[in-house]
Amino acid sequence: MENRRFYITTPIYYPSDKLHIGHTYCTVATDAMARYKRLTGCEVMFLTGTDEHGQKIEDKAREVGVTPQQFVDSIVQGDRGILDLWKLMNISNDRFIRTTDDYHVSAIQKIFKKMHDNGDIYKGKYVGKYCKPCESFWTDSQLVDGKCPDCGREVQDAEEEAYFFKLSKYADKIQHLLEDTDFLEPRSRVNEMVNNFIKPGLEDLCVSRTSFTWGIPVDFDPGHVVYVWVDALSNYITALGYDNDRYDDYSKFWPADVHFVGKEIVRFHSIIWPAMLMSLGEPLPKKVFGHGWLLLDGGKMSKSKGNVVDPYILAEMFGVDALRFFLLRTFPFGSDGNFSNEALIQTINVDLANDLGNLLSRTVSMVGKYFGGQLPAEQAEDPDKDSELVDMVSSLRGRYEEQMEKFAFQNGLAEIFKVIDRANKYIDENAPWVLAKDMETNGPRLACVMYNLLEVLRVCAILLTPFIPTSAAEVLRQIGACEKCSTWESAGQWAVLPKTVAVVRGENLFPRIDADKALKELDEAAEAAKKAALPDLEIEPQLEEKVDFDTFCKSDFRAVKVKDCQPVKKSEKLLRFTLDDGTGTDRQILSGIAKWYKPEELIGKTLMAIVNLPPRKMMGQESCGMLISAVHTEKGEEQLNLLILDDKIPAGAKMC
Ligand code: MSP
Numbered sequence: 001m002e003n004r005r006f007y008i009t010t011p012i013y014y015p016s017d018k019l020h021i022g023h024t025y026c027t028v029a030t031d032a033m034a035r036y037k038r039l040t041g042c043e044v045m046f047l048t049g050t051d052e053h054g055q056k057i058e059d060k061a062r063e064v065g066v067t068p069q070q071f072v073d074s075i076v077q078g079d080r081g082i083l084d085l086w087k088l089m090n091i092s093n094d095r096f097i098r099t100t101d102d103y104h105v106s107a108i109q110k111i112f113k114k115m116h117d118n119g120d121i122y123k124g125k126y127v128g129k130y131c132k133p134c135e136s137f138w139t140d141s142q143l144v145d146g147k148c149p150d151c152g153r154e155v156q157d158a159e160e161e162a163y164f165f166k167l168s169k170y171a172d173k174i175q176h177l178l179e180d181t182d183f184l185e186p187r188s189r190v191n192e193m194v195n196n197f198i199k200p201g202l203e204d205l206c207v208s209r210t211s212f213t214w215g216i217p218v219d220f221d222p223g224h225v226v227y228v229w230v231d232a233l234s235n236y237i238t239a240l241g242y243d244n245d246r247y248d249d250y251s252k253f254w255p256a257d258v259h260f261v262g263k264e265i266v267r268f269h270s271i272i273w274p275a276m277l278m279s280l281g282e283p284l285p286k287k288v289f290g291h292g293w294l295l296l297d298g299g300k301m302s303k304s305k306g307n308v309v310d311p312y313i314l315a316e317m318f319g320v321d322a323l324r325f326f327l328l329r330t331f332p333f334g335s336d337g338n339f340s341n342e343a344l345i346q347t348i349n350v351d352l353a354n355d356l357g358n359l360l361s362r363t364v365s366m367v368g369k370y371f372g373g374q375l376p377a378e379q380a381e382d383p384d385k386d387s388e389l390v391d392m393v394s395s396l397r398g399r400y401e402e403q404m405e406k407f408a409f410q411n412g413l414a415e416i417f418k419v420i421d422r423a424n425k426y427i428d429e430n431a432p433w434v435l436a437k438d439m440e441t442n443g444p445r446l447a448c449v450m451y452n453l454l455e456v457l458r459v460c461a462i463l464l465t466p467f468i469p470t471s472a473a474e475v476l477r478q479i480g481a482c483e484k485c486s487t488w489e490s491a492g493q494w495a496v497l498p499k500t501v502a503v504v505r506g507e508n509l510f511p512r513i514d515a516d517k518a519l520k521e522l523d524e525a526a527e528a529a530k531k532a533a534l535p536d537l538e539i540e541p542q543l544e545e546k547v548d549f550d551t552f553c554k555s556d557f558r559a560v561k562v563k564d565c566q567p568v569k570k571s572e573k574l575l576r577f578t579l580d581d582g583t584g585t586d587r588q589i590l591s592g593i594a595k596w597y598k599p600e601e602l603i604g605k606t607l608m609a610i611v612n613l614p615p616r617k618m619m620g621q622e623s624c625g626m627l628i629s630a631v632h633t634e635k636g637e638e639q640l641n642l643l644i645l646d647d648k649i650p651a652g653a654k655m656c
Pocket residue numbers: 010011012013014015021022023025026051232233234235261262263264265292293294295300301
């Protein structure tokens with residue numbers, strides 16, 4: 001009998017920054033798979049969560065002056081945080097694990113101890129390289145041009161007392177698992193793993209650190225924290241209740257049916273994770289699927305490149321379903337794909353607005369117009385004209401299922417849209433508006449044409465549910481499909497709607513997008529988001545280099561009174577000051593502050609100037625000294641304030 005349970009996971013996300021559209025990709029795919037499996041009648045466990053330990057988080061928290069726990073809390077639970085994002089994207093996860101959850105922490109300590117006690121974890125000294133952003137250890141031979149082979153960034157020397165996991169012991173078994181079974185897909189990723197990691201010789205893995213504290217303590221050796229990947233990978237079993245009392249589903253759902261993971265973390269999931277499970281004596285997950293990346297202009301999305309795409313902005317502009325649909329319709333799941341706003345708009349306009357949206361609105365409005373919203377029972381079939389469409393729809397579920405079982409979302413959707421396309425042609429072939437001219441003769445035929453179109457919409461909407469849950473439910477509502485007509489079972493059958501079905505007119509599901517306008521708005525929104533992400537206030541760091549007192553005393557700071565202030569011709573920046581410096585002779589200083597001050601507002605003010613700088617010519621005029629001001633950056637813009645002194649300070653007074 002078919003296994004009616006299905007356990008699927010996403011990687012648990014690092015809450016080190018806000019998530020971007022690339023992160024959303026895997027979670028949306030996992031959600032579509034989980035919904036598909038539920039639709040087919042499986043009992044599904046869909047797990048996602050956050051991976052909250054490690055040096056990177058500790059460093060980031062320090063940078064912003066909060067504790068690591070406060071830092072991760074704000075990114076996970078805060079406004080527009082990870083939980084908000086999954087809610088927005090309509091993600092139907094059954095469980096959410098945080099690796100800082102107590103039950104997980106104590107389970108990891110037990111897992112670590114088990115592997116220690118069975119001799120697979122031993123103490124040694126770690127000498128190698130560490131990539132902080134990736135939280136990965138590398139041996140010299142694994143580096144590419146001396147840099148991290150995953151992200152290409154600089155690595156650091158690392159040497160410390162550490163525990164090691166006997167990964168080498170499992171090399172043969174892992175090689176067999178990868179080469180001789182379907183454990184890892186797509187197949188292309190197998191060669192990469194075997195050639196790059198196993199054949200050069202699997203080395204034991206450093207699994208504890210002592211140089212930072214934000215991790216799960218090794219309870220039998222204080223000072224050591226568990227390597228973040230050992231902590232993170234185990235989430236897939238602790239979230240089911242392995243070695244803890246918080247949950248009790250381990251025997252029900254383990255082994256997982258599939259771990260969906262991005263291609264750069266396939267190594268951890270297809271080598272380290274199975275080895276850990278072998279050491280623990282637990283069954284291995286049935287499959288690891290390494291999906292491709294969403295790229296931007298052919299390159300990686302990253303905060304440092306400033307090119308990350310905000311899923312909130314896209315979902316707000318185009319709708320959650322449209323965004324979910326685009327991600328899975330456009331890119332083959334196993335390969336990389338280039339994300340662009342143009343492609344997003346194009347997919348929405350072609351597939352959703354033109355093809356699906358039009359089919360729905362034309363059909364529902366014709367049933368309204370020609371039959372007052374409810375079809376008559378008398379309907380005339382015409383096999384010559386109907387059978388191709390009917391056959392296509394009747395066999396659609398099978399073709400779709402075949403693709404979905406392979407995680408080929410794009411192909412599954414392509415099957416649906418072939419049918420939608422065919423149905424739009426069917427309207428033109430049968431020209432309902434011509435039939436409607438003579439309802440007495442053609443009424444039954446017209447009713448049958450309408451019925452067939454409603455059936456197409458019914459089956460397609462059921463199969464689209466995993467991708468666009470809200471819109472698919474709305475399609476089913478508008479075509480009058482009851483619950484029984486909306487099941488997986490019924491998606492494999494033709495003529496399930498009652499003949500006298502009544503439609504419900506509703507909103508246009510997918511309005512056409514004006515591409516030029518939308519692209520402009522997106523640019524503006526991205527610009528505004530970039531600005532909003534800038535720190536409110538940026539103060540230049542203090543200089544490390546010391547200046548001796550005698551050198552300092554050589555600078556002659558004086559109070560000066562502004563007798564006159566004028567703009568300098570042909571200069572947008574400069575103001576020319578005539579100053580009383582207490583000597584009896586006027587002093588002229590030019591200052592580049594026109595952006596912040598109007599000349600007239602400064603007349604009469606007492607300012608601070610350094611008066612023993614050598615004279616300098618600017619725009620052909622001499623400047624003897626410099627006015628002192630305070631500068632800082634606010635929301636990315638430089639701000640300047642002159643030091644304006646108390647008026648009772650006389651001109652010429654020395655500042656010291
Ligand atoms: N914390 C680890 C996973 C631990 S699983 C036991 C991690 N977190 S992550 O937040 O950096 O990445 C989470 C997932 O997002 C990874 O699978 C990664 O491949 C995926 N993506 C990040 N950027 C991506 C794209 N631009 N495109 C597609 N997926 C990408 O790794």
